[in-house]
Amino acid sequence: MTSSSMVDVTTKGPSMRRNFWRGVWRVMKRKPSRLFGALLMALFVFMATIGPMLYSRPLPRDPNNFFASPSLRHPFGTDFQGTDVLSLVVIGSRYVLLTALITAVVTIVLGASIGLFAGYRRGRMDAVLMRITDINLTIPGIPILLVLSTVWQFASPWEMGLVLGLLGWGALARAVRSQTLSLRERGFIEAARGLGLSTPHIVFRELLPPIAPYIAMNLLMSMILAVWAQVGLFFLGVMPVIGENWGVMLNRAVFDFGAMTTAARLPYMLAPLLALMLLTVAIVLVVDAMDEIFNPRLREE
Amino acid sequence: MRLAWVKNHPTSPTEFYPGLASEWEVSDDNLELTVTIHPDATWSDGTPVTAEDVVVSSNIAYTRGSGAFILDPGAAGAASDIEVVDDKTIQFTQDPENPTREFVNGIMNMTIVPAHVYGDLLPADFEQTLEAARGDDDAADDAREAVAEAGEAVVGFAPEEDISAGPYVLERINPSEALLVRNEHFHNDHLVAPDQVIVRSYDGNEQVWDYLRAGELDSSHFVAVPADVVQQIEAVPGNEASRTYSPVVAGLAFNQSYEPFDDIHVRRALAFALDREQVVNIASPDGGVAATTTSGMHQEVLDAWVGGAAGDLEPFAYDLDRAAEELEAAGMTQEDGRWIQANGEPFEVPIQVVSGFSDWIAAGENMATQLNEFGIDSEILTAPDFTVYQEEMAAGAYPVGFWLIGLGPSPYNIYQRLYGQSNGWQVLAGQLSYSEPGEDGNWKGGPETYEVEGHGTVNPGELAHELRTADEARTNEIMTILAQTTNEHLPVVQMWDYVNTQFSNNTRFITDPPDDARRVTGVTSLAGIWIQQGWVTAVE
Numbered sequence: 001m002t003s004s005s006m007v008d009v010t011t012k013g014p015s016m017r018r019n020f021w022r023g024v025w026r027v028m029k030r031k032p033s034r035l036f037g038a039l040l041m042a043l044f045v046f047m048a049t050i051g052p053m054l055y056s057r058p059l060p061r062d063p064n065n066f067f068a069s070p071s072l073r074h075p076f077g078t079d080f081q082g083t084d085v086l087s088l089v090v091i092g093s094r095y096v097l098l099t100a101l102i103t104a105v106v107t108i109v110l111g112a113s114i115g116l117f118a119g120y121r122r123g124r125m126d127a128v129l130m131r132i133t134d135i136n137l138t139i140p141g142i143p144i145l146l147v148l149s150t151v152w153q154f155a156s157p158w159e160m161g162l163v164l165g166l167l168g169w170g171a172l173a174r175a176v177r178s179q180t181l182s183l184r185e186r187g188f189i190e191a192a193r194g195l196g197l198s199t200p201h202i203v204f205r206e207l208l209p210p211i212a213p214y215i216a217m218n219l220l221m222s223m224i225l226a227v228w229a230q231v232g233l234f235f236l237g238v239m240p241v242i243g244e245n246w247g248v249m250l251n252r253a254v255f256d257f258g259a260m261t262t263a264a265r266l267p268y269m270l271a272p273l274l275a276l277m278l279l280t281v282a283i284v285l286v287v288d289a290m291d292e293i294f295n296p297r298l299r300e301e
Numbered sequence: 302m303r304l305a306w307v308k309n310h311p312t313s314p315t316e317f318y319p320g321l322a323s324e325w326e327v328s329d330d331n332l333e334l335t336v337t338i339h340p341d342a343t344w345s346d347g348t349p350v351t352a353e354d355v356v357v358s359s360n361i362a363y364t365r366g367s368g369a370f371i372l373d374p375g376a377a378g379a380a381s382d383i384e385v386v387d388d389k390t391i392q393f394t395q396d397p398e399n400p401t402r403e404f405v406n407g408i409m410n411m412t413i414v415p416a417h418v419y420g421d422l423l424p425a426d427f428e429q430t431l432e433a434a435r436g437d438d439d440a441a442d443d444a445r446e447a448v449a450e451a452g453e454a455v456v457g458f459a460p461e462e463d464i465s466a467g468p469y470v471l472e473r474i475n476p477s478e479a480l481l482v483r484n485e486h487f488h489n490d491h492l493v494a495p496d497q498v499i500v501r502s503y504d505g506n507e508q509v510w511d512y513l514r515a516g517e518l519d520s521s522h523f524v525a526v527p528a529d530v531v532q533q534i535e536a537v538p539g540n541e542a543s544r545t546y547s548p549v550v551a552g553l554a555f556n557q558s559y560e561p562f563d564d565i566h567v568r569r570a571l572a573f574a575l576d577r578e579q580v581v582n583i584a585s586p587d588g589g590v591a592a593t594t595t596s597g598m599h600q601e602v603l604d605a606w607v608g609g610a611a612g613d614l615e616p617f618a619y620d621l622d623r624a625a626e627e628l629e630a631a632g633m634t635q636e637d638g639r640w641i642q643a644n645g646e647p648f649e650v651p652i653q654v655v656s657g658f659s660d661w662i663a664a665g666e667n668m669a670t671q672l673n674e675f676g677i678d679s680e681i682l683t684a685p686d687f688t689v690y691q692e693e694m695a696a697g698a699y700p701v702g703f704w705l706i707g708l709g710p711s712p713y714n715i716y717q718r719l720y721g722q723s724n725g726w727q728v729l730a731g732q733l734s735y736s737e738p739g740e741d742g743n744w745k746g747g748p749e750t751y752e753v754e755g756h757g758t759v760n761p762g763e764l765a766h767e768l769r770t771a772d773e774a775r776t777n778e779i780m781t782i783l784a785q786t787t788n789e790h791l792p793v794v795q796m797w798d799y800v801n802t803q804f805s806n807n808t809r810f811i812t813d814p815p816d817d818a819r820r821v822t823g824v825t826s827l828a829g830i831w832i833q834q835g836w837v838t839a840v841e
Contacts, residue, residue: 058673256659
């Protein structure tokens, strides 16, 4: 993401990069909330990558101290068998974030490339790809997942991310196609075509860079969707309620442990909820910053 | 109403509280039952209850094939003859070919309906069809089909007005509650305290918890309630909890077709490796008591059946050293704290539970945690619902899963859970047959015979089957052998014995039934039985 405007998309140099980061810092400083979002995001990334390694497995627990109230030792109390809830949230973050990342990557790769090619090539290719997109848009996700859950346990984030990604790229493909349709009439694309450059070159080197910021923001937004989708599926019990992730915790809290009826069990439900909320806030704030960084009109105010 | 209410006495299956019958007499050979209807028994429209009502009710029971009213050739414990002695007396005879001790229960449990309302629903020649259906030729097959078809009319029938011979008649009903009002014709009306009863329906246990916490229920049946919610319920003025014996035991069952669960050392290791006290404390502190040993039956009846031999059973107290010894005896070794099988694969224990069964899930997860802490890879897997769970389990899909055992009180029923169809033994045309593991619902896959210390070669399926007909002394003998077989060979590890927790509120009525009346099975409302026996009294 070195490009900062459509004109000098292919210009890369140390000074450009410096200017870019200086711009980023300026944008961040203008609204401290964005800085907060970036820090939060970094925290979650740390939590999902390094976090689980900080705990010895099996997790230590005190079976006589179950559903303990929050304390310094256990900021979110303990679960039904005396395990620290915070450690469960940290360990659960890996599944949630990794699934979200895989979903987002699959969505972006499929959505962007199909949108770009369809928009650029027009004609029969466009028609075929858009019909496929239409079909993808009409696939009922929940029933498919219901059926798949009888075959798969979705214990690995790869399975979950892949399925969610394969089900969710349609909207992005449509949006990217419409952007491409407008871009392909611009002079620089016409020039490239006139020079006889190959289609892959034009699509990836000429069309992709100006759309990249838009795609990057979509990547983050589709991460939010993926987070809520998977957590929701586990929470509703559509997926087998196993494994270490926040959705399973929420499902257990509400349906098995009576968090809705018993105050002592509330922290076990609130901890993953809080994590979900903060993660969403972090992504939204980072997207807000990215929007201004990549959108010249907002930046040059 | 029923003729009588089965007490579910732990060791004596034929004890009853009176319903419509005031007296009953069982012949010494258990083949004949003579029932006398209470002389004052009257339907709520004033018509007396007679032997004719009982005959019509028996005929209807035949269309459903329930209780002692089975027509299949070779069926055990079936009624072969029903004779009206006089207007208030009926004699039932059991088929002498295949008698059982539960025959009397099967009759007494029958629901009695008024002949003047239901009598015309069955075809006029029903008695002849019934007679023809008792044979074992093709004509009898057709007749049995005709009997079952005649039942369709009964199922589809709804009387305009509720006619009852019990303490109440149904005044009105909607999906959330039903209003019952006093039936002044009820023969024991003087024992009935409440004039009206509202029966509430519920979709989930939480709803009952809410009612109880609001002090809105005079009485409620067993529902699974977490310990802290129990405290809240008991804090409500007037609320009382009763905790009595319930003939149900939660067991961790093995499918021995899966390695290494076919190895007795592995099963013994798991029995030693699980701290059952911790499991119960976490999963079901108010609804269960940690099992003291594995015998296949509830602790409460163990002494009654097995006597002094109970003390000889291995208690399988929590002991990780002995668990390790057993795993080593099974050829496993510990590497980096994890147990590795002789073939080099890590030892894995998947524990199957059912979605929504909160106590099983919490217990299963705690067991998995305990095993992981001991170095055995374990996790729980959930089946979407109980029907799927039972189907998949019977199909042999689960290596390890929860399985209710000790479902008494009858000794036959207790050991059917361990040495019945699920382990290969089933009754076909009156004959006991054995199917190999993986066939005909044999998912436990244990061997057909065991070597049991002091008893030589034991075929547990045959012994369990014999319990249907055995006399008292033989029953005790069989129960002792089976308890020992179960303890030595562990087809299941007994986790906890259920406790029958029931709540009542004594602000308006005092509910004080005897313990055995708290576990009458197969009835919609236990309180209905308690009220008609006079165990629910109004506060002055």
